Amino acid sequence: MLDFRPILFVIGLLLTTLAAAMSVPAIVDALAGHADWQVFAISSGFTLFIGVSLVLAGRAAEMRLTIRQAFLLTTLSWLAIAIFAALPIAFSDLGLSYTDAFFEAMSGLTTTGSTVIVGLDDAPPGILLWRALLQWLGGVGIIVMAVAVLPVLKVGGMQLFQTESSDTSEKVLPRIAQIITGISVIYIGLTALCALLLWTLGMTGFEAIVHAMTTVATGGFSTSDGSIGHFDSAAIDWTITLFMVLASLPFVLYLQAVRGNMLALMRDSQVRWFLGAVLIYVVVMAGWLWDSYHYSFGESLRLSAFNVISIMTGTGYSTASFDLWGSFALIIFFLLMFVGGCAGSTSCSIKIFRYQVLYSAMKAQTKRLLHPHGVFVPYYNRRPISEAVIFSVLSFIFLFMMCFVALAAGLGLLGLDFLTAVSGAATAITNVGPGLGNRIGPDGSFTFLPDAAKWLLAAGMLLGRLELFTVLVLFAPGFWRD
Amino acid sequence: MLDFRPILFVIGLLLTTLAAAMSVPAIVDALAGHADWQVFAISSGFTLFIGVSLVLAGRAAEMRLTIRQAFLLTTLSWLAIAIFAALPIAFSDLGLSYTDAFFEAMSGLTTTGSTVIVGLDDAPPGILLWRALLQWLGGVGIIVMAVAVLPVLKVGGMQLFQTESSDTSEKVLPRIAQIITGISVIYIGLTALCALLLWTLGMTGFEAIVHAMTTVATGGFSTSDGSIGHFDSAAIDWTITLFMVLASLPFVLYLQAVRGNMLALMRDSQVRWFLGAVLIYVVVMAGWLWDSYHYSFGESLRLSAFNVISIMTGTGYSTASFDLWGSFALIIFFLLMFVGGCAGSTSCSIKIFRYQVLYSAMKAQTKRLLHPHGVFVPYYNRRPISEAVIFSVLSFIFLFMMCFVALAAGLGLLGLDFLTAVSGAATAITNVGPGLGNRIGPDGSFTFLPDAAKWLLAAGMLLGRLELFTVLVLFAPGFWRD
Numbered sequence: 001m002l003d004f005r006p007i008l009f010v011i012g013l014l015l016t017t018l019a020a021a022m023s024v025p026a027i028v029d030a031l032a033g034h035a036d037w038q039v040f041a042i043s044s045g046f047t048l049f050i051g052v053s054l055v056l057a058g059r060a061a062e063m064r065l066t067i068r069q070a071f072l073l074t075t076l077s078w079l080a081i082a083i084f085a086a087l088p089i090a091f092s093d094l095g096l097s098y099t100d101a102f103f104e105a106m107s108g109l110t111t112t113g114s115t116v117i118v119g120l121d122d123a124p125p126g127i128l129l130w131r132a133l134l135q136w137l138g139g140v141g142i143i144v145m146a147v148a149v150l151p152v153l154k155v156g157g158m159q160l161f162q163t164e165s166s167d168t169s170e171k172v173l174p175r176i177a178q179i180i181t182g183i184s185v186i187y188i189g190l191t192a193l194c195a196l197l198l199w200t201l202g203m204t205g206f207e208a209i210v211h212a213m214t215t216v217a218t219g220g221f222s223t224s225d226g227s228i229g230h231f232d233s234a235a236i237d238w239t240i241t242l243f244m245v246l247a248s249l250p251f252v253l254y255l256q257a258v259r260g261n262m263l264a265l266m267r268d269s270q271v272r273w274f275l276g277a278v279l280i281y282v283v284v285m286a287g288w289l290w291d292s293y294h295y296s297f298g299e300s301l302r303l304s305a306f307n308v309i310s311i312m313t314g315t316g317y318s319t320a321s322f323d324l325w326g327s328f329a330l331i332i333f334f335l336l337m338f339v340g341g342c343a344g345s346t347s348c349s350i351k352i353f354r355y356q357v358l359y360s361a362m363k364a365q366t367k368r369l370l371h372p373h374g375v376f377v378p379y380y381n382r383r384p385i386s387e388a389v390i391f392s393v394l395s396f397i398f399l400f401m402m403c404f405v406a407l408a409a410g411l412g413l414l415g416l417d418f419l420t421a422v423s424g425a426a427t428a429i430t431n432v433g434p435g436l437g438n439r440i441g442p443d444g445s446f447t448f449l450p451d452a453a454k455w456l457l458a459a460g461m462l463l464g465r466l467e468l469f470t471v472l473v474l475f476a477p478g479f480w481r482d
Numbered sequence: 483m484l485d486f487r488p489i490l491f492v493i494g495l496l497l498t499t500l501a502a503a504m505s506v507p508a509i510v511d512a513l514a515g516h517a518d519w520q521v522f523a524i525s526s527g528f529t530l531f532i533g534v535s536l537v538l539a540g541r542a543a544e545m546r547l548t549i550r551q552a553f554l555l556t557t558l559s560w561l562a563i564a565i566f567a568a569l570p571i572a573f574s575d576l577g578l579s580y581t582d583a584f585f586e587a588m589s590g591l592t593t594t595g596s597t598v599i600v601g602l603d604d605a606p607p608g609i610l611l612w613r614a615l616l617q618w619l620g621g622v623g624i625i626v627m628a629v630a631v632l633p634v635l636k637v638g639g640m641q642l643f644q645t646e647s648s649d650t651s652e653k654v655l656p657r658i659a660q661i662i663t664g665i666s667v668i669y670i671g672l673t674a675l676c677a678l679l680l681w682t683l684g685m686t687g688f689e690a691i692v693h694a695m696t697t698v699a700t701g702g703f704s705t706s707d708g709s710i711g712h713f714d715s716a717a718i719d720w721t722i723t724l725f726m727v728l729a730s731l732p733f734v735l736y737l738q739a740v741r742g743n744m745l746a747l748m749r750d751s752q753v754r755w756f757l758g759a760v761l762i763y764v765v766v767m768a769g770w771l772w773d774s775y776h777y778s779f780g781e782s783l784r785l786s787a788f789n790v791i792s793i794m795t796g797t798g799y800s801t802a803s804f805d806l807w808g809s810f811a812l813i814i815f816f817l818l819m820f821v822g823g824c825a826g827s828t829s830c831s832i833k834i835f836r837y838q839v840l841y842s843a844m845k846a847q848t849k850r851l852l853h854p855h856g857v858f859v860p861y862y863n864r865r866p867i868s869e870a871v872i873f874s875v876l877s878f879i880f881l882f883m884m885c886f887v888a889l890a891a892g893l894g895l896l897g898l899d900f901l902t903a904v905s906g907a908a909t910a911i912t913n914v915g916p917g918l919g920n921r922i923g924p925d926g927s928f929t930f931l932p933d934a935a936k937w938l939l940a941a942g943m944l945l946g947r948l949e950l951f952t953v954l955v956l957f958a959p960g961f962w963r964d
Contacts, residue, residue: 067852154851327903328894335887358880365877366958368870369636369951370549387869388850394876395847398840401883405817412810413770418901421809469851476848 002480005058006065007073011080012054018081019048021133022088029126036092036126043087050084067153068479074149075471078462082106085134092127099451106458108134110465111142111346113220113316113433114440114457116447121224125206131221132210139217139346140187142465143251146344147183148176155469156396157354157389160380161252161343182255191216194243201235215243218347220316220433227442228306229319237306237319248274248313248341269381270342274352277339281308281332288328311336314348316433318442330436334423337430338400348431348464350400356380357393399468404429407460414453424453428460484962487540488547489555493562494536500563501530503615504570511608518574518608525569532566550961552635556627557953560944564588567616574609581933588940590616592947593624593828595702595798595915596922596939598929603706607688613703614692621699621828622669624947625733628826629665630658637951638878639836639871642862643734643825664737673698676725683717697725700829702798702915709924710788711801719788719801730756730795730823751863752824756834759821763790763814770810793818796830798915800924812918816905819912820882830913830946832882838862839875881950886911889942896935906935910942 026040065073082105090101100116107114108131115131117123150158195212199205207223214221224230228240249271256264265271286304289295295303303320310317311333322333339355341347360378367376377384407425416424416439423435424446434442439449446454463471473479508522547555564587572583582598589596590613597613599605632640677694681687689705696703706712710722731753738746747753768786771777777785785802792799793815804815821837823829842860849858859866889907898906898921905917906928916924921931928936945953955961 067854071851154854326894327898327900328891330900331887331891331894331903335891361873362877362880365873366951366955367960369553369955370958370960372549372636390873391843391847394880395844398844398876398879405813409810409813409817412808412813416809418809418812421813469848473848473851476852478849478852 002068002072003062005060006063007058007069007076008054009058009063010073011077012051012056012058014077014081015047015051015054015084017051018084019044019051021137022047022130024133025088025126025130028129029124032125034093034124034126036088036124039091039093040088040126040130043084043091046087047084070149070153071470071473071479074145074153075462075466075474078109078466082109082458082462085109085130088130089127093124094127097451099454100447103446103454103458104131105134106461107433108219108221109138109141110431110461111135111138111217111219111314111348112428112431112461112465113214114427114435114446114461115221116445116454118225118445118447120222121226121230123223128210128221128223129206132213132219135217135219135221136191136213138465139219139247140184142346142348143183143187143344144180147179147252150467150470153470154392156467157357157393158343158467159392160353160357160385160389161250179252179255182258183251186251186254186258187216190243190246194239197239198236201239202233203231203236211240212243215240215315215317216247216346218244218247218313218315218341218345220310220314222317227319228317234302237302240317241306241309244309244313244315244317245275245278247315248345248347250342250344252344269356270353273356274342277352278309278312281312281336281339285329285332288332289325292326307333308336311432312339313341314430314432316427318434321441321443323436323441333436334426337426337432340430350397350430353380354393354397357385357390358397360385361390361394396468399472400429400464403460403463403468407456410456411453414450414456416449416453424449424457425460428457429464431461431464484550484554485544487542488545489540489551489558490536491540491545492555493559494533494538494540496559496563497529497533497536497566499533500566501526501533503619504529504612506615507570507608507612510611511606514607516575516606516608518570518606521573521575522570522608522612525566525573528569529566549635552631553952553955553961556631556635557944557948557956560591560948564591564940564944567591567612570612571609575606576609579933581936582929585928585936585940586613587616588943589915590614590701590703591620591623592913592943593617593620593699593701593796593830594910594913594943594947595696596909596917596928596943597703597915598927598936600707600927600929602704603708603712605705610692610703610705611688614695614701617699617701617703618673618695620947621701621729622666624828624830625665625669625826626662627948629661629734632949632952635952636874638949639839639875640825640949641874642835642839642867642871643732661734661737664740665733668733668736668740669698672725672728676721679721680718683721684715685713685718693722694725697722697797697799698729698828700726700729700795700797700823700827702792702796704799709801710799716784719784722799723788723791726791726795726797726799727757727760729797730827730829732824732826734826751838752835755838756824759834760791760794763794763818763821767811767814770814771807774808789815790818793914794821795823796912796914798909800916803923803925805918805920805923815918816908819908819914822912832879832912835862836875836879839867839872840879842867843872843876878950881954882911882946885942885945885950889938892938893935896932896938898931898935906931906939907942910939911946913943913946 022040022044026037029037086101086105089104090098103116151162191212194215195208199208210223253265282305285308286300290300306319307322338350340349340351343351343353357380364376364378404425408422411421411424419437420439424440427435440446504522504526508519511519568583568587571586572580585598633644673694677690681690692705735747764787767790768782771782788801789804820832822831822833825833825835839862846858846860886907890904893903893906901919902921906922909917922928
């Protein structure tokens with residue numbers, strides 16, 4: 001039998017933290033004189049009550065988790081947080097259904113950035129801050145998971161990022177706690193720096209903080225329906241572009257850089273590949289815009305860099321209706337969703353290192369075809385990759401594609417048109433944010449989709465954010481058998 | 483240095499055979515009193531001249547091929563046949579450009595079935611027969627390759643189908659020659675049976691022969707712009723449906739069945755999976771049609787079975803504008819293109835056995851996640867699969883997706899709309915035939931695409947038909963180095 005108590009205990013702790021976080025928008029709304037402060041206060045109290053109850057119910061249990069408990073805990077905790085985080089959204093002044101509120105909360109927590117709210121520019125500050133907070137917490141949550149949880153679960157090749165000392169039992173916990181603290185400080189520092197710059201460049205203090213949080217989380221929620229296009233400022237565009245790139249690099253390497261090992265960041269092959277991919281896509285798209293749409297060279301570059309990087313990193317801001325740039329651009333933006341940033345960052349989707357493993361494996365495979373008796377070993381970051389890791393990575397990519405296709409077919413069954421169904425499925429599972437086309441594209445909204453589609457999309461976001469296997473393994477026939 | 487002589491020799495033999503095949507439409511057109519007979523006669527003479535010259539140039543060479551020679555020979559021979567097969571099409575009464583003629587010839591030879599000819603119903607018999615002959619020869623050519631060539635080249639996991647005695651040197655050639663003869667007899671037999679049935683059911687003798695050839699080849703060229711919908715007969719629909727399924731099973735198993743081992747066919751896991759997939763897709767699509775479009779149950783089943791199986795097996799006939807059945811159907815038909823039939827049949831695309839290997843490998847992977855210290859071996863057809871084969875299969879599927887995406891982006895660059903670019907790329911690389919949407923869908927034509935798009939699509943067809951690696955390996959940096 002699975003012992004649920006340690007799972008309840010940890011979820012209780014997380015909900016208690018969530019309750020504390022809810023007091024921030026409560027205070028902000030109260031200061032702004034907006035009645036929503038009561039919604040946040042009551043939701044906070046209720047969440048605190050449930051959280052503390054769970055902590056008490058689960059206390060005194062053995063805290064060493066089995067693999068099965070760890071899988072279950074990971075999935076359930078993200079689900080539980082989304083369920084409670086939706087409460088203030090559901091009961092706020094916006095008058096959303098719980099379906100809409102859950103969609104918005106899941107979209108926030110998973111740093112997706114798809115929104116069902118129309119009229120952000122007039123929304124009360126509490127709700128805007130809450131959405132940003134959810135992304136910001138979700139962002140640091142995913143980095144912590146990538147450092148401490150996923151490598152142990154060996155999900156989708158994440159064992160490549162096992163911290164060196166993590167198998168020598170004794171010193172693991174303090175070491176990992178130290179890394180997590182370091183990463184959190186850097187995360188807060190980057191956010192503060194970004195906010196300061198945005199404020200200097202003309203945003204209000206509130207806008208600067210909200211956008212800094214959703215940029216560093218590569219989340220993409222904005223304070224305006226027009227997203228970053230609303231500010232119409234080249235300096236703001238380029239600043240956010242830079243921070244989206246920074247947020248997509250492995251945070252562990254920043255920690256090493258701060259400790260004096262700058263080389264680690266510069267020599268990391270994942271970082272190089274990511275920056276190389278960014279460069280290629282930005283230049284290609286800028287060339288396409290320049291050639292086909294009579295933008296000046298500078299405008300082409302700015303539009304291309306911002307929107308390409310926003311989609312590739314899974315942020316999901318926009319400064320233009322990039323789905324109206326012709327079918328070549330449409331195909332490229334569609335592809336970009338499946339790229340992602342580096343593992344151990346806030347960004348999402350398949351991620352660069354998996355393409356590297358894939359490339360390396362395919363190169364070895366081609367050599368084997370020509371020289372059937374030769375031995376060819378694939379490398380990642382100057383180290384040979386084991387068969388198990390390659391296999392794990394390839395399985396991940398397949399499962400990713402299959403989930404995407406199943407989700408698209410499900411949305412098609414619900415009557416969505418082809419482009420909406422396909423790009424909606426893609427944007428959910430890759431945690432990007434906007435889809436393509438006139439319904440859910442950068443100018444559209446998810447509000448008008450049927451409820452069933454919203455639940456499907458929210459499930460897709462969770463699947464994508466937790467690297468699929470973490471969730472799907474719970475449905476494996478062997479999981480619940482003893 | 484690569485010795486080109488054996489390559490020239492074999493291509494010479496193949497062109498000589500092609501020249502002989504051209505005499506058939508020449509005779510038919512002469513009997514029908516159509517002036518095109520001269521075009522076929524002259525093309526035949528020219529092809530014969532080149533073929534014999536190549537045989538002479540390459541004779542007396544060592545006939546044991548190296549791996550590199552085998553790769554080069556495979557790709558060049560299919561290319562050479564398409565180049566010469568296009569001649570009579572280019573110079574015929576239809577007034578097509580060489581680009582169009584080459585597209586049509588490549589579409590025929592690779593059993594794709596995309597056509598640039600509008601007005602098939604009034605086209606001279608010679609050209610209709612020539613298109614069917616190309617598909618028919620391409621169909622048997624691909625079975626022979628799957629039995630004799632690809633397993634040796636170890637392309638995309640095809641080594642799973644190495645005939646048992648194929649490594650014990652001495653007896654290989656006679657054994658393989660025997661198998662090929664047996665398969666050819668079965669191929670001719672199936673075609674004759676299909677033609678006889680279609681003729682009985684009301685087609686003219688000519689129509690019956692043409693459609694039998696393109697059905698058994700899972701090719702899809704028809705004598706009418708309306709494809710099989712033109713005949714508007716349930717009996718014809720179901721007959722062709724049956725033969726499309728039969729043509730998608732491994733022909734080696736028919737050989738074993740004829741020799742008394744019926745069990746081999748029934749116990750083969752690829753056959754079971756294929757039939758299972760057919761059943762599921764047909765039932766789902768029939769349910770969708772019945773529910774959404776007010777067809778009777780019988781009509782839904784007939785429409786679904788015919789069109790689903792036509793696309794899944796890569797035949798490419800149609801009896802309805804299935805791209806107008808809503809976005810769920812659009813997504814399913816899009817998916818179906820990537821399914822394919824069994825290895826060792828005339829059908830194309832990724833093929834069932836690769837999905838089986840993938841599934842088996844993923845199952846083992848999931849078990850490993852839950853029991854990190856257990857040993858789990860994937861199986862195919864009740865035998866363990868080696869890491870090398872799994873890897874080879876996974877690489878194939880990836881490369882398939884990447885080529886598809888590159889092709890789609892290329893078509894997007896040429897200005898095709900999203901659905902045309904994406905479905906055109908898919909239908910070419912999977913050798914299906916029609917695309918989706920109003921331009922190249924079942925009611926449209928490839929005629930109106932720009933020339934560059936036609937060349938791209940023809941290249942995609944060749945890539946797909948030769949299981950990608952066979953062609954792409956020629957572009958590997960190591961191939962031409964000594």
